[in-house]
Amino acid sequence: MELTTIWFVLIAVLWIGYFVLEGFDFGVGTLLPVLGRNEGAGGATGETRRRQMLGAIGPFWDGNEVWLLTAGGATFAAFPHWYATLFSGFYLPLLLILVALICRGIGLEYRGKVDSAAWRRRMDVMIVGGSVVPAFLWGVAFTNIVRGVPIDADMEYVGGFWNLLGPAALLGGLVTLTLFLTHGAFFVALKTDGRLRHDARALALRLGLVGAVLAVVWLWVVHASTGTPLSWALAGAGALALVGGLVAGRGGREGWAFTGTFVAIALATASLFVALFPDVMPSSLDPAWSLTTENAASSQKTLGIMTVVAAVFTPLVLAYQSWSYWTFRRRISGHHIPTDVHPAAATDETVARDDGAVSTR
Amino acid sequence: MDALDLARWQFGITTVYHYFFVPITIGLSLLVAVMQTRWLQTRDPGWLRLTKFFGKLFAINFALGLVTGIVQEFQFGMNWSDYSRFVGDIFGAPLAIEALLAFFLESTFLGLWLFGWGRIPEKLHLAAIWLVHLGTVLSAYFILTANSFMQHPVGYHINPQTGRAELTDFLAVLTNKVQLVAFPHVLAAAWMTGAAFVLAFCLWHLWRSTDRTPAADKPMYRKGAKLGAWALLVAGLAVTVTGDLQGKVMTDVQPMKMAAAEGLYEDVPEGVGAPFSIITVGTLDGREEIWAVTVPKLLSYLATGSMEGAVEGINHIQERYELTYAGSELTESEDYRPVIPVTYWSFRIMIGLGMAAMAVAAGALWVLRGRGSEHDETRMVGSRLWGWAAAVVLFMPLLANSFGWIFTEMGRQPWLVMGLMTTRTGVSPGTTGAEVLTSMTVFTLLYGALAVVEVGLTLRYGRAGAEPVAEDLSLDPADRTDDDAFVFTY
Numbered sequence: 001m002e003l004t005t006i007w008f009v010l011i012a013v014l015w016i017g018y019f020v021l022e023g024f025d026f027g028v029g030t031l032l033p034v035l036g037r038n039e040g041a042g043g044a045t046g047e048t049r050r051r052q053m054l055g056a057i058g059p060f061w062d063g064n065e066v067w068l069l070t071a072g073g074a075t076f077a078a079f080p081h082w083y084a085t086l087f088s089g090f091y092l093p094l095l096l097i098l099v100a101l102i103c104r105g106i107g108l109e110y111r112g113k114v115d116s117a118a119w120r121r122r123m124d125v126m127i128v129g130g131s132v133v134p135a136f137l138w139g140v141a142f143t144n145i146v147r148g149v150p151i152d153a154d155m156e157y158v159g160g161f162w163n164l165l166g167p168a169a170l171l172g173g174l175v176t177l178t179l180f181l182t183h184g185a186f187f188v189a190l191k192t193d194g195r196l197r198h199d200a201r202a203l204a205l206r207l208g209l210v211g212a213v214l215a216v217v218w219l220w221v222v223h224a225s226t227g228t229p230l231s232w233a234l235a236g237a238g239a240l241a242l243v244g245g246l247v248a249g250r251g252g253r254e255g256w257a258f259t260g261t262f263v264a265i266a267l268a269t270a271s272l273f274v275a276l277f278p279d280v281m282p283s284s285l286d287p288a289w290s291l292t293t294e295n296a297a298s299s300q301k302t303l304g305i306m307t308v309v310a311a312v313f314t315p316l317v318l319a320y321q322s323w324s325y326w327t328f329r330r331r332i333s334g335h336h337i338p339t340d341v342h343p344a345a346a347t348d349e350t351v352a353r354d355d356g357a358v359s360t361r
Numbered sequence: 362m363d364a365l366d367l368a369r370w371q372f373g374i375t376t377v378y379h380y381f382f383v384p385i386t387i388g389l390s391l392l393v394a395v396m397q398t399r400w401l402q403t404r405d406p407g408w409l410r411l412t413k414f415f416g417k418l419f420a421i422n423f424a425l426g427l428v429t430g431i432v433q434e435f436q437f438g439m440n441w442s443d444y445s446r447f448v449g450d451i452f453g454a455p456l457a458i459e460a461l462l463a464f465f466l467e468s469t470f471l472g473l474w475l476f477g478w479g480r481i482p483e484k485l486h487l488a489a490i491w492l493v494h495l496g497t498v499l500s501a502y503f504i505l506t507a508n509s510f511m512q513h514p515v516g517y518h519i520n521p522q523t524g525r526a527e528l529t530d531f532l533a534v535l536t537n538k539v540q541l542v543a544f545p546h547v548l549a550a551a552w553m554t555g556a557a558f559v560l561a562f563c564l565w566h567l568w569r570s571t572d573r574t575p576a577a578d579k580p581m582y583r584k585g586a587k588l589g590a591w592a593l594l595v596a597g598l599a600v601t602v603t604g605d606l607q608g609k610v611m612t613d614v615q616p617m618k619m620a621a622a623e624g625l626y627e628d629v630p631e632g633v634g635a636p637f638s639i640i641t642v643g644t645l646d647g648r649e650e651i652w653a654v655t656v657p658k659l660l661s662y663l664a665t666g667s668m669e670g671a672v673e674g675i676n677h678i679q680e681r682y683e684l685t686y687a688g689s690e691l692t693e694s695e696d697y698r699p700v701i702p703v704t705y706w707s708f709r710i711m712i713g714l715g716m717a718a719m720a721v722a723a724g725a726l727w728v729l730r731g732r733g734s735e736h737d738e739t740r741m742v743g744s745r746l747w748g749w750a751a752a753v754v755l756f757m758p759l760l761a762n763s764f765g766w767i768f769t770e771m772g773r774q775p776w777l778v779m780g781l782m783t784t785r786t787g788v789s790p791g792t793t794g795a796e797v798l799t800s801m802t803v804f805t806l807l808y809g810a811l812a813v814v815e816v817g818l819t820l821r822y823g824r825a826g827a828e829p830v831a832e833d834l835s836l837d838p839a840d841r842t843d844d845d846a847f848v849f850t851y
Contacts, residue, residue, distance in 0.1 A: 055850035059472035062427065066464040072434045073457035080449020087438025088789040094439060095800045099807060102428040106811060109424035112851050113818055155446075156791040298450040299520075299527040309458055317465045324469050327481055330843070338846040344417070344825030 003303040004293040007078035008280070010310060012273035014074055016266045018067035019138070019176075020183075023265055024258075025061040027184015028053050029104060029131030030177075032124055035188060035203065039195055044334045049196045050124070051337045054108065056191040059328045061108060063321055065101070077306050081155050081296035082280045089149070089157025090141060093164060097134045104130025115345045132177065139176030143169040146222055146272050148282035153289050155296075168221050175218045178211035179242075179268075183261040186245070190254040193333040201249055204257065208246045215239065219268065223275055226282075231274040238267030365788045367797040368440040371804065373770075375432050377763055378808050382426030384762045387501060387548070388555015389419045390494040392592060396585075397487050406830055407581035414827035415559060415585075416490075420475060421818050425811060427468075432804070434460070440797065444777055444787030447691075450527045451517050451534060452507050459503035467496030478848035479836050486836075501548055509540035511778050512769070513614040519781075526781065539614060542607045549599035550715075550765065553758040556596055557718055560589030561755035562823050564725060567741045568748045574826055579738035581827065587729055593722040593758070600715060605663065612664040612672070615779060617682070617697060618772035620675045621704040623660050624648070631671040634658030640709065675701070691782050699774045707768040711761045718757035721750050 036050035044052075076083040087094055107126030111119075147168060150159040185204030189197050219235040227235075245260015276282070280296050283289035297303065341350050362370075393415050400408035434456070437445050445452075473481065474489040481489075510517075516533030517526045528534070563586035566574040574582070612619045620626075626648065629635035637659035643650035658668040665672070679697050686692040728740055728747070741747040777784040835841065836848065 051851060055476075055847070058851045059476040062468040063465065063472060065431070066460060066468050069431065069434050069464055070457065070460040072438075073453065073460040075453075076438065076445065076449055077453030077457040080446050080453055083438045083449065083453070084442035084445040084789075087435055088440070088442035088792050091439055091792055091796050092799070094435060095803065098432050098435065099803060101431055102807065102811075105428040106424060106814070108851065109420065110814065110818065113421070114821075154790075158791065298453065301531075302450050302454055302528045305528070305531050306454055306457060309461065313461050317461065321465065321469050324473055327473065328476065332850075335844060336847050337850065338848070342417075342825075343828050344822040 002293075003300060003307060004078075004297045005278075006307060007074070007297070007303055008273070008277060008293045011071060011074055011078065012270060014067055014071035015273070016269045018064070018071055019180075019269050020262050020265050021064035021067055022061070023135075023176075023180040024183045024187040025057040025064055026131045026135040027180040027182070028057050028188060029108075029127045029184075030135065030181055031184055031188070031200075031203070032128055035185070035196060035200055044194060044196065047120075048334045048337050051112075052192045052194075052196055052332045052334065053188055054111070054127075055332050055337070056188060058108075059324060062105070063324065065105075074306070074310075078298055078303060079280055079291075079293070079296040080298060081291055085151065085155050085157055085281055085291055085296075086145070089151075089159070090144075090164065092161050093137050093141060097137050100130040100133035100137075102130075103127075113345055114347065115341045115350045116347045117349065135180045136173040136177045139172035139174070140164060140169045142176075142269075142272055143172030143218075143222065145281055146226060146276050148226075148284040148290070150285050151281060151283035151289050151291065152285065155289070155291060158285075168218070171214065171218050171221065175211065175214045178207055178214055179261065179265055182208040182211050183258070183265060186249060186254060186258040186261055189249070190258045191331055193331045197254075197331070201252070201254060201257070205246060205249050208242065208249070208261070212239065212242050212246070215242065215264075215268065219271065222272065226275045228274060231271045234267050234271035234274060238264045238271060241267060362794070364792060364794040364797050365785060367794060367801055368788050368792070369784065371440065371797060371801040372436060374801065375429065375436065375804055375808070377767070378812075379426065379429040379433055380763060380766060381759060382422050382429065384551035384554035384759065385422045385558060386419070386426045387494070387497040387551035388553065388596075389415060389422065389558055390490065390497055390555070391552055392555050392559050392588070393419055394487075394490045394494050395588065395592075397490055401483060401487055407584060409830055410581060410827035411585050413830075414822075415562075416474075417822050418558070418562070418819060420471075421815065421822065423471065425815050429808070439800075440789055440792060441777075441787050442789040442791070444782065446525065447782055447787065448510070448526050448778060450525060451510055451514075454528070454531070455503040455506040455534075459500055463496045463500035463503065465496075467493055467500065470496065476847075476849060479841055479845075480838055480847070482839075483837055497551075498548060501551070502544055505544050505547060506535055506537070506540055509537040509543055510534060511776075512543075512773060513537060513539040514778055514781055526778075538610055542603055542610050546600060546603035546607055549596045549603060550758065550762050552596035553593055553600060553715070553718065554762060556589045556592035556722075557754050557758045558589075560586055560593055560722060560725060561751050563589055564741065564747060564751035564754070565823070566826055567738075568744060568751055570742060571739070576739070578826065583729055583738055586725055590722040590725045590729070594719055594726070597715060597719040597722070604712075608663040609666055615773065616673050617675065617678045618699065618704065618769075619664050620673060620678060621699050621701050621772055622708040622768070624701050624705045625660065625672060625674050626676050627674040628677050629661065629672045629674070632669050633661075634669040635660040635664070635672040637663065641705075686780070691786050692780070694775045694783050694785070697775060699772050704768055704772045707764040707771065711764040711768060714757045714761035714764070718754055718761070721754040721757070724750070
């Protein structure tokens with residue numbers, strides 16, 4: 001296989017890894033206000049449920065996001081023109097994604113640092129907004145990439161901002177958003193216990209139905225214009241995996257349900273890359289101006305070195321990241337959430353609630 | 362201002378801001394790892410408390426370094442697309458390797474460390490923080506590999522068909538002579554910053570009255586302050602030695618930057634010895650001085666290693682470059698001089714702040730000498746001098762780092778890649794001034810707001826001090842059951 005093809009596949013793998021992993025933590029972040037409600041008399045409080053959800057993604061979300069950084073870095077190294085055209089061309093949507101990711105990371109890390117309802121509300125807004133926006137915009141971006149955008153003879157994007165928000169692209173955004181929400185809800189069902197687990201599963205089934213319908217329409221639209229037999233087959237298999245996941249979810253088998261959405265997102269993303277190949281950014285103005293795996297690529301020397309580096313270190317990364325998931329495999333119940341407050345986080349609210357007795361652990 | 366100026370300002374603002382958190386993260390992860398190692402060795406609860414105290418402060422600072430780092434990964438493509446096209450073949454590789462080798466390691470093991478208290482075995486938990494530190498060190502290596510290529514391109518050729526730089530020797534890129542001196546310099550400077558962070562907060566708790574920081578906690582902070590001070594001094598020594606080596610390399614590959622560091626306009630021939638001015642009052646660019654403190658022959662020593670070595674002046678280099686680089690769109694420039702007041706002063710501020718931090722550390726070690734009788738523990742309480750020292754020592758290495766980078770990058774101008782491409786020609790041609798103005802405004806406002814939150818939290822947790830540890834709380838997972846609440850979760 002040509003080195004350029006190998007790198008096209010590797011970059012596809014990095015985006016697949018990013019979407020199947022960060023997809024669920026986007027979903028969990030977005031569903032915070034939906035699933036994090038009070039259970040009523042005798043049940044868990046909304047705050048406990050929110051902390052169960054956040055605790056479930058806590059050790060992982062940052063590592064998941066690195067898949068994006070690696071995809072960006074790998075594109076820069078292997079296909080500099082792709083990197084340059086895409087990121088300078090999709091300037092404002094990318095700015096929105098960056099701002100969202102910044103807010104989200106800060107929201108997640110700082111939420112528990114001050115014990116005040118107002119503080120937590122503000123951080124929740126950052127987490128929810130920071131999860132919705134990229135979950136939607138990645139779908140918009142990829143629909144545009146696959147369907148082609150105005151690129152001139154100098155490999156520059158000349159379409160402007162609004163051109164990126166066509167109907168198919170907006171539909172793509174809704175598809176990634178609903179799929180990530182379903183994926184995230186199944187993750188909550190898989191990783192928590194108590195009523196939260198059952199509420200999450202029920203919600204996932206409803207979201208999954210909407211997502212399945214939207215995804216089928218969208219994949220049809222995308223592959224009708226650029227599809228190949230293989231991309232159709234992958235898209236079809238992805239749709240089947242989603243249905244299979246929903247059936248498993250109905251039967252209460254959360255592990256298989258999560259696997260279903262995991263595989264569905266992976267196959268749908270794979271189908272996009274297959275439809276794209278051998279272009280990396282087709283031009284809608286003139287096919288001769290499209291960026292391809294050949295004209296956008298780095299030298300054979302760079303690709304060769306990077307192949308060795310990737311072959312050695314990717315298995316290592318997969319091994320320790322999997323081990324981290326294994327280490328934190330236990331379901332999180334309400335009683336796992338500590339009730340004591342760090343002395344530095346304590347506020348008047350803490351004092352009022354605990355009647356002056358701030359725990360000192 | 363046009364799109365080029367705005368893109369430069371945006372890169373400067375976002376990068377200087379990002380780099381506040383980088384040295385803190387690199388340095389503090391090392392210090393926390395050392396504290397936690399001491400805890401497992403000695404089982405002295407003081408070390409555990411310090412580990413958790415600085416671990417919290419580390420997490421607060423890491424978060425901002427992380428999120429602002431994402432911007433850095435994409436900004437080359439967004440704002441410097443022609444640069445990305447021109448050098449992607451060489452520059453992209455270390456960036457991709459940095460993500461694969463360093464970012465995965467840092468993020469995964471930081472997750473394990475933060476959430477792993479009481480959930481993974483103690484030794485594994487200790488290994489996690491050491492691996493976080495290793496990740497930060499690897500990250501520094503590869504991003505400096507990329508940066509060193511901009512200061513002194515090696516291991517490439519220009520493809521005559523495409524006009525782009527292409528890799529010919531990756532080992533040469535990884536062992537660029539600029540890299541070999543910059544990496545230890547930057548790493549030691551980051552350790553200095555982390556050490557100053559520890560020293561500052563421990564000194565502050567030693568300075569506070571016993572009503573606010575219990576007398577029983579003073580010995581713990583004394584231990585922490587001594588660790589911070591020693592680490593600062595050792596790292597500071599390494600910064601000095603590597604900085605000196607850097608001067609020689611810089612004279613060799615970027616003579617204009619060295620001349621601009623002193624504002625030396627005219628050549629100083631062999632056998633005379635160029636002086637170095639510690640401080641100058643005169644015109645900003647050092648052309649005319651009214652009053653100056655100078656050390657004879659020091660510039661010659663810094664630049665060449667010999668007291669009487671020849672140093673080329675700005676004017677001569679300018680003439681030379683005009684002849685060498687004329688006639689090509691990529692390398693042509695009206696002026697090959699950086700902004701002299703910026704290089705002149707940032708160079709001095711960097712050195713001055715670093716030296717001052719080492720003086721504070723040495724002073725602290727002197728005051729904290731002895732075996733730790735009650736008198737030693739409370740010697741600093743209420744002292745005006747040490748209250749101020751604690752407050753300012755935190756910022757000395759931190760700002761020295763910033764000014765060091767401002768010197769390095771502003772001193773490289775007008776080059777984007779020394780001798781190959783000017784900054785002007787690297788900017789994204791299709792990105793409008795309005796777009797860049799939008800992003801610059803958004804980043805500046807957002808970063809400003811986050812700075813307020815971050816500093817607020819750092820002070821809040823710093824002021825609260827090291828939390829007491831309960832006697833009955835074991836952090837060994839073997840002593841805990843599935844029903845116990847987590848030690849830490851969001």
